[in-house]
Amino acid sequence: MKRSKSSFFYAFFIIIIAAVIFLAVYVYSIVTGNILEDAAVSNIREVAVHDRNTITMFIEYNWKNQQRIGERLKRNSEKLKTVDQINEYLGLEAYESTFDKVYLLMEDGSYYTDITYREDSETPDYYPYMDLFADTDNYKVIGYDPLPVMGSDNVVIYGYKLSGNPKDGILSGIRIGEDQKEVYAVIGICERSTIMDGLVIENYADDAGDPQGYSSVVNENGEYVVDRKDAASSDPDSLFDMIKRCDNSDLTSSDVQEKMRAGEEFWFYMEKNGVRELNYCTPLKSSVNWYFIMSVNDKVVKDQTGLFVLLIIATMSAAVIVIITAFVSAIIMQRKTQIAHAQEKAQSEFLSNMSHEIRTPLNGIVGLNYLMMNAIDSPEKHLQIKEWLKKSQNTAEYLLALINDVLDISKLQAGKVEVTRAPMLVEAMSESVCSMQYDNITGRGITFVKDLHITVPCIQCDEVHIKQVLMNIVGNAVKFTPAGGTIRFTVEQRMLDEDHVMTTFVCEDTGCGMSKEFLNEIFHKFTQDRSSTSNSTKGTGLGMAISKLLVNAMGGEIYVDSELGKGSTFTVEVPAEICEIPDYLKTDTDAAEKPSDTSGNGVGAMKILVAEDNELNAEILLEILSQFGFVPVHAQNGQEAVEIFERSKINEFRIILMDMRMPVLDGCEASSRIRGLDREDAKTVTIFACTANSFQEDREKALASGMNDFLPKPIDINTLLRKMEKIEREKHNVQ
Numbered sequence: 001m002k003r004s005k006s007s008f009f010y011a012f013f014i015i016i017i018a019a020v021i022f023l024a025v026y027v028y029s030i031v032t033g034n035i036l037e038d039a040a041v042s043n044i045r046e047v048a049v050h051d052r053n054t055i056t057m058f059i060e061y062n063w064k065n066q067q068r069i070g071e072r073l074k075r076n077s078e079k080l081k082t083v084d085q086i087n088e089y090l091g092l093e094a095y096e097s098t099f100d101k102v103y104l105l106m107e108d109g110s111y112y113t114d115i116t117y118r119e120d121s122e123t124p125d126y127y128p129y130m131d132l133f134a135d136t137d138n139y140k141v142i143g144y145d146p147l148p149v150m151g152s153d154n155v156v157i158y159g160y161k162l163s164g165n166p167k168d169g170i171l172s173g174i175r176i177g178e179d180q181k182e183v184y185a186v187i188g189i190c191e192r193s194t195i196m197d198g199l200v201i202e203n204y205a206d207d208a209g210d211p212q213g214y215s216s217v218v219n220e221n222g223e224y225v226v227d228r229k230d231a232a233s234s235d236p237d238s239l240f241d242m243i244k245r246c247d248n249s250d251l252t253s254s255d256v257q258e259k260m261r262a263g264e265e266f267w268f269y270m271e272k273n274g275v276r277e278l279n280y281c282t283p284l285k286s287s288v289n290w291y292f293i294m295s296v297n298d299k300v301v302k303d304q305t306g307l308f309v310l311l312i313i314a315t316m317s318a319a320v321i322v323i324i325t326a327f328v329s330a331i332i333m334q335r336k337t338q339i340a341h342a343q344e345k346a347q348s349e350f351l352s353n354m355s356h357e358i359r360t361p362l363n364g365i366v367g368l369n370y371l372m373m374n375a376i377d378s379p380e381k382h383l384q385i386k387e388w389l390k391k392s393q394n395t396a397e398y399l400l401a402l403i404n405d406v407l408d409i410s411k412l413q414a415g416k417v418e419v420t421r422a423p424m425l426v427e428a429m430s431e432s433v434c435s436m437q438y439d440n441i442t443g444r445g446i447t448f449v450k451d452l453h454i455t456v457p458c459i460q461c462d463e464v465h466i467k468q469v470l471m472n473i474v475g476n477a478v479k480f481t482p483a484g485g486t487i488r489f490t491v492e493q494r495m496l497d498e499d500h501v502m503t504t505f506v507c508e509d510t511g512c513g514m515s516k517e518f519l520n521e522i523f524h525k526f527t528q529d530r531s532s533t534s535n536s537t538k539g540t541g542l543g544m545a546i547s548k549l550l551v552n553a554m555g556g557e558i559y560v561d562s563e564l565g566k567g568s569t570f571t572v573e574v575p576a577e578i579c580e581i582p583d584y585l586k587t588d589t590d591a592a593e594k595p596s597d598t599s600g601n602g603v604g605a606m607k608i609l610v611a612e613d614n615e616l617n618a619e620i621l622l623e624i625l626s627q628f629g630f631v632p633v634h635a636q637n638g639q640e641a642v643e644i645f646e647r648s649k650i651n652e653f654r655i656i657l658m659d660m661r662m663p664v665l666d667g668c669e670a671s672s673r674i675r676g677l678d679r680e681d682a683k684t685v686t687i688f689a690c691t692a693n694s695f696q697e698d699r700e701k702a703l704a705s706g707m708n709d710f711l712p713k714p715i716d717i718n719t720l721l722r723k724m725e726k727i728e729r730e731k732h733n734v735q
Contacts (some may be wrong), residue, residue, distance in 0.1 A: 031618065041278065043268060044213075048280045048294035051215045052434060055195055055226075055287050055292060065097045065141060066160035066186040071082075073174055073183065080176040083117045090114040098194065103187035105129050111187065129187055132159040141288045141472070142219070156195065156225065158188040195226050197545070205366075213296035219288045219296070222257065239293070241306070246272040256281070260291050269298065361395040368392045419553050423582050424463040426503060427454050430491050433470045437478060445483035451490045456501045458585070459576035462554055466505075469547040469558075473570045474506045476543065481511035496575060505572040514562040522560055523548040525649075547572075584726070606654040607631040611641035611670065612690070613662040621657070623718055638665030644674050651681045655724060657711070660691040660702065666704035667691070675706035688723070690715060 047285040072093075073080075080086045088105070091114035094102040102114040109130040110119030118126050132140045139158035162172035162185055174183040195217065217226035222239035240253040250268035251259075259266050260281070268278040276298035284290045289534035368388045375381035376493050434450050441448045477487045481664045514522065522544050555575055562568035608625055612618040618634055627630040633653070635641035642665065645653060656674070660667035671687050688711045699710045709723055 008503065014562060035093045041280070044278065044280050044296050044300075045267075045282075045296055047213075048215075048282055048292060051294065052282050052284060055290075058195060059141060059288060062158050062188055062190075063160055065099070065164070066158060066188055069093050069097070069102060069186050070160065070162045070172070070183075071175070072174050073176075073186075074172075076133050077174050077176050077183075080185070081178060083112070086176060087114050088117065099188035099190050100155075101187075101189040101678070102190070103129065105159075105185040105187055107182045108182045110157075110181070117177075117351070129157075129159065130184075132187075133161050134645065138163070141290075154192040155189055158190075159185055159187075161185040192226060193531060203666075211411060213294065214301045216293045216295065217284075218291050218293060220260065222253075222260075225290060240554035241271060242272070246270050247274075248276075300580055336462070339457075357397065361399045365392055365399075368395070376488075396527060419462045421456050421460045421464065421577075421678055423579050424461045424466075425581065426457055426491065426493070426587055426706060427452060427457060428585075429463055429467060429471075430454075430489075433474060434489060437473065437474045440475075441478055441487060444478065444481075445480065446481050447486040448485065449488040450489065453490075455493045455494045456495075456503075456578050458579050458581045459501060459503065460579050461503075461574060461576045464552045465554065466572075468571060469550050470505055470507070472543040472547050473505075473572070476601060477507050477509040477511060477568070477570075477595050481509045485510040485567075499578055500575060501578055502573055502575050505574075506569065508567065508569040510567040512569055513564045513566050514560075519560060519562060523558075572713045605631060607627050607633060607652055609633050609635060609641060609645060609648075609653045609656040611635040611638060611656065611658045611662065611667065613659060621715065630718065637662045637669055638670030641670050645674055645682075645685075646677060653681075653685055656685060656687045657690050658687050658707065658714075659663070660689055668701055668707075671702075671707050672707045686724075 036708055069531065070385070078406075080089055090102045090112060094100065094114055095197040097577075101113065108119070109128065111129055111248065112118075120126060132142070142586065162174065162183060172183050176183060177183065183709070194547075212528075215226065216224055216239075218239045219225055221240070224238065234433065239399060240257060243249050243251070243253040243256060248271040251271070260283070263283050265282045267278060269281055270277055272663075278296045278300075280294040280296070282292050284292055295304040306692050318498070332526060372388050372392075375385055377544075392428050417419070430450075431450055434448075434542050438448065474487070474489065481487055488506075489506045490504075490508070492504045494502050498503050548558055551572055558574050559571045559573075560568060561571075608630050610625070612621060612634070613636055618636075622632045622634055633644060635644050637657075641656070641658065645656070653726065656671075658671055662670075665673075668690060671689075674682055674687070676682070686709075688709050689698070689707045690711050690713060691698055691702075702710055710721070711720060
C-alpha cells in the first residue's frame with residue numbers, strides 16, 4: 001500500500017510538472033512565432049534588396065554604356081557622313097553592348113537606327129523618342145509594349161541625353177550625316193527579359209521544385225516593367241488594379257501608391273484566389289522611379305517560422321523530457337539501490353548458506369574417514385564401514401552437485417553454455433528422469449504418478465540440459481513434499497507446424513508450496529523461500545535460476561504456480577524440430593540406461609593411456625579402470641604421454657584420457673603432437689579431454705587440439721563407459 005501511494009505521488013508530480021512546462025512552451029511558442037515572422041520578413045527583405053541592387057546595377061551599367069557610346073561618337077563623328085556609315089556604326093555599337101538596338105536621337109526628333117534613318121512621324125514604326133526627355137534632364141528608362149521595330153511587345157527603352165554647353169546654345173557638339181544635324185541623345189533598346197536574366201527571379205522552391213516566390217518591377221503608375229508570375233495571363237493588371245481586385249489586402253491601392261511616391265520601404269499581405277502572399281516593396285536606388293517587389297507565398301513564411309517554432313518546441317520538449325527523465329532516473333536509482341541492498345543481503349545470506357552447505361558435508365566426510373580409519377582393522381565393523389562408505393559417497397556427490405550449481409550459474413550468466421541440439425527420444429528421457437527419482441520418491445512415502453502423452457517420439461533437443469532442468473524440478477518436489485503427499489509428472493505435446501512440436505513437462509506436487517512474495521523472486525539467484533515449512537530444507541538457491549537460464553537458452557519458457565501449504569506446479573515448455581529416430585537410438589533403451597553393466601570386457605579388454613599429473617587422481621582412476629577390465633597405462637605429463645604412444649604398437653591404445661593441465665607439456669599440446677605423428681592410429685585413436693575446468697572455452701580448446709570429446713572432472717565412470725560404447729558403435733557403423 002505504501003509503495004502504491006508513493007507511485008501515485010510520483011506520477012501526479014510528473015504530470016503537474018509536464019503540464020506547467022508544456023503551457024509555458026505553448027505561450028512561448030506564440031510569442032516566438034511573432035518574433036520569428038519578423039525574422040522571416042527580414043530574410044525576405046535581404047533577398048529582395050539583393051535583386052533590387054542587381055537591377056539597379058544593371059540599369060546603371062547600361063547608362064554607362066550609353067555614355068561611352070556618346071564619347072566614342074564624338075571621336076568618330078567626322079567619319080560618319082552617310083546613312084550607311086551611321087547604320088553600320090550603330091550596328092557595331094549594339095553588338096558590343098548589352099543593347100539589342102542603339103539609336104541616335106537628333107536635335108529635330110529624327111533618329112538613326114542600325115538599318116535606317118527616320119524623320120517622318122507618319123511612318124508606321126516611327127516612335128517619338130524626343131518625348132522621353134520631356135520631364136527629365138539626362139536619363140530616362142521606360143517599359144514599352146507595342147514597338148514593332150523590335151518585333152516584341154516587351155522592351156525596355158533607355159535614354160541618355162548628351163550634355164552640351166547651354167551658354168553657347170550647343171546641345172552636344174556632335175554633328176553627323178550629310179546635313180550635319182546635331183546629336184541630341186543616345187537611345188538603347190533591349191528585351192525586358194535582359195533584366196529578368198540578371199535576377200534570381202524565382203525563389204523559395206517547394207519540394208516539387210515549383211517556385212513559391214518571384215520578383216517584379218513596377219513603374220510609378222503600378223505598371224509591370226518586369227512581369228510578375230501571372231502578368232502574362234489574359235488580364236495583365238497593374239499592381240494597383242490587382243490590389244483592388246484581390247480578396248483581401250493589408251493595404252489599399254491608394255495606401256500603396258502613397259508609400260511608393262514617398263519612396264518608402266514597406267511590406268503587406270495580399271490574398272487572391274485563396275493564395276496569401278507577402279509583398280515586400282522597395283524603391284530602386286537610381287534615378288529611375290521604379291519599385292522592386294518580392295512576392296512570397298505565405299506558406300514560405302509559415303514554413304520558416306514553423307521550423308523555428310518546431311525547433312523551440314522540440315528543445316523545450318527535450319528539456320521537459322530531460323527533467324522528467326532525471327526525476328524518473330532518480331526514482332530508478334533509488335529503486336536500484338534498494339535492489340542492490342536486497343541483492344547484497346541475498347548474496348550475504350547465500351555466502352553464509354554456502355559456507356554452511358559446504359562445511360557440513362566436508363565435516364561429514366572428514367568424520368566418516370576418521371571413523372573408517374579407526375575401524376579398518378576390526379572385522380566386526382565391516383558392515384558398519386560399508387554403510388559409512390555409502391554415506392561418504394552420497395555426501396561427496398551432494399558436494400559435487402553444489403559446486404556444479406555454482407559453476408553452472410556463472411557459465412550461464414557469461415553466455416558460455418552452448419545449447420547442443422541432437423535427436424532425443426522424449427519418452428526415454430522422461431522415463432530416465434522418473435527412474436532416477438523413483439527410489440528417492442517412494443522411499444519418502446510419497447505417491448508418484450507418471451502420465452505421458454507423447455505423439456512425436458523423437459525431437460532435436462539438448463537432452464543433457466532438459467534432463468538437468470527436470471531433475472532439479474522433480475528433486476525440489478521431492479524435498480518439499482511430506483510423506484503421504486503426491487507428485488504427478490506429466491508430458492504432453494502439441495504441433496506448432498508440420499516440422500515443429502511444443503513439448504510440455506509438468507511437475508505437480510502437494511508439498512508445502514511457496515509464498516506469493518517468493519514467487520516473484522523464485523528465478524533469481526541466491527534466493528530461497530524462508531517460510532516455516534521449508535526452513536529445514538537445505539539448498540543453494542541456484543537451482544531454479546539455472547533452470548530458467550537453461551530453458552530460455554533452448555528457446556522455451558518455465559512457469560510456476562504455487563500456494564503456500566497446498567503445493568506447487570512447475571511447467572516447462574520447449575519448442576523443438578521433429579526428426580526421425582536415428583539407428584543408434586533404436587537399441588534397447590533399458591540397456592542404454594544401465595551403462596554400469598557394460599564393462600571393459602564388453603567392448604574388449606583394451607589398453608587405455610591415462611595422462612594425469614595428480615598422483616591421487618591417477619591412482620583412483622587407474623584402479624577403477626582396472627576393476628572394469630581395462631588395462632590402464634599411466635603417463636605423468638603430456639610429454640611422457642606422447643612418448644609412450646609413439647613407442648606403442650599400432651592400435652595398441654584405443655583410448656587416451658588426457659588431462660588438460662599438466663607440467664612439461666599440457667594436454668592440448670600433447671594431443672596436437674599425437675595427431676601429428678606419422679603413424680596410422682595417430683588420427684583414429686580416441687582422445688578424451690579431462691579437466692576440472694568445464695567452461696565452453698575449455699571444450700573449444702580441447703576439440704581444436706584434436707581431441708574427440710570432453711569429460712569434466714571428477715570423471716563419471718558410467719559416463720565414460722557410455723561414451724566409449726557409443727564411439728565403438730559409431731566406428732562399427734562406419735566400417
